[in-house]
Amino acid sequence: MQQVNAAEIWDLVYRSTRQAGFATAVCETLADATTEAELYGKPTVGLEHLFYYFQAVTNRLITPTPQVQLTSVTDVMSLVDADHGPMQYAYRQGEDALIQAAQAHGLALLMIKNAFAGGELGYYARRLAKHGLVSLAFANSPAVMSVGGSYDRLLGTNPLSYGVPLADGRAIIIDQASSSTARVNFQKYATRREAIPESWALNRHGQPTTDAQAALAGTLLPFGGYKGGNIAMLVEFMAMLSGGDSSYEAAPYYAGERRQGIGATIVAIDANKLPGYRHRIDSLLDQFRRDHGSKIRLTELEVNNRRVEVRQSLWSQLQHYAQKGEVPEA
Secondary structure, eight states: OEEEEHHHHHHHHHHHHHHHTOOHHHHHHHHHHHHHHHHTTOGGGTGGGHHHHHHHHHTTOSOSSOOOEEEEOSSSEEEEEOTTSBHHHHHHHHHHHHHHHHHHHSEEEEEEEEEBOOOOTHHHHHHHHTTTEEEEEEEOOSOOBOOTTOSSOOBOOOOEEEEEEOTTSOEEEEEEOSBSSOTHHHHHHHHHTOOOOTTSEEOTTSOBOOOHHHHHHSEEOBTTTHHHHHHHHHHHHHHGGGSOOOTTTOOOSSSSSSOOOEEEEEEEEEGGGSTTHHHHHHHHHHHHHHHHOOOOOOBOSOOTTOEEEEOHHHHHHHHHHHHHSSOOOO
C-alpha cells in the first residue's frame, strides 16, 4: 500500500481518462468524483472502477465526448440526456438548474437518462449539502440481483443516497446499495476459497448458496430479505422517471454490443425555507450522542487535506495506462 493525497489522485485520474479519449471537461468531472470516492472510503467506485470506463471506451460502449442535453420539464423538474456518457458529467450539466429551482421553489428534481454508471452516489448528496440542500438520489444499474423470490437477475444493486446538511458545516451523508453485498466481494471470497453468508446469494438454480463461485454464476439477494427488495424496487421506479433503461434492460458495463443507458433521479429540498429545521436536526443528533451513546457518523464536506492508502499495484497500473493507454497484466 502507498499513501497518496487528493491532488495526486486527481492528477492520475485526469491523465488516465484523457489517455482513454474522454473530453477535457468529462475528465475533470471524473477526476473530481473519483478523488472524492477514495477520500470518503468508497474504493470500489474509486480508482479501481476506472477500468470499467477504459474497457467501455475500447468496446465503444460509452461516449467519451458526450453531447449532453438539458431540458426543462416544468419549473421544478429538469431532464438530462447523458448521451451514454458518464452519469457524473451529466449531473454536473444539470446541477445549476437543480439548485436554482430548489432555492426558488423549495423542492426540485433532476432526472438523468442514457447514462453510463452512477459511480458513488454520495458524491451528489455532498455537492448539494454544500449548498445547504437536503437531497435524495436514486440510480439503477445492470441486473445482478433477485427480487420477490425470483431465481433470475432482475434488478441492479440499485444504490440510494441522502444528504442532510448541518449548521456546523458537516452533513449526514448516507450512500448504500440495496443488495446484501457488492458483487465484487464474491470474487474476493472465491479467490480465498472461503464460504459466503447464506443470505447473500442464490446459485444459478435459484437456491441459496455459500459457494462464492456458484454465487458469481447466480444472483445477489437484497439486504434484509423482502424489505430490502422493496427498497430496491423504489430505487428502480424513481430512477426510471427519467425514461432511462430499467435494470432488467440495461446493458453490462463493458461487454456486449449495446451501450448502457441507465437512469437516476436526484431530489433537492431547500430546508432554509423551513425556519428552525437545521437547529432541530442538530439538537436531535446532539441528544442522541450525549444521552444515548449514539455514534451516528457525521461527514466533513471539505477533506482535500486527507491522505489515503491505495494498493501499489493499482496505482502502478493506472500510471502505466496514463502513459501508454494500455492496462498492464497483473
